[in-house]
Amino acid sequence: MNLTYNLILCFILLCATVGMFLYRRWLENHGDHYIHLHNDSHDATVVTTQAAMCKKCETVDKIKNALLAATILYAVIIAGYASYIAWNKAGM
Template identity: 55%
Template sequence: MNFVLHLSLWVALLLITVGVALYRKWLEDHCDHYIHLHSDSHDASVVAAQSAMCKRLDLVDKLRTALMVALIVYGLTIGGLAAYNAWNSGAAS
């Protein structure tokens, strides 16, 4: 089993997860934090933009959660395989 390959893939997944988290932070910093509920024509575009931003943030949150779960499961799998290989190589000696 090539652990260097698996660890490299895990680090790549980690960097992607950090990138998605930073992108979410950037989106949150560039959104309007005031809630616009007026029904006049000027605020209609603002309400539509806020709704689109909230949908984008929700999508990024779901992606970030899925990436974190994959990162943890893959890391635990790599650790388990390393422990199993160490156990077997110790028993064979």
């Protein structure tokens, strides 16, 4: 088993995780943080837009957390495997 391919895959997972963090930040910054309701027809569209954006942010958070956990777990497995290879090459 070649460690180079595993490290490349781990780097791709890391890039995807960072991309999800940046996408979440972008979604958060493009939302309306101050909703001023005036009981008119525009309020309904603002509320539905904000609800849809919150749902999207929650979904991105779930994916982001799963990717982060997978990346950390995969990196720990690679480190353990590299330690095992080094241990066996040393003849211990």
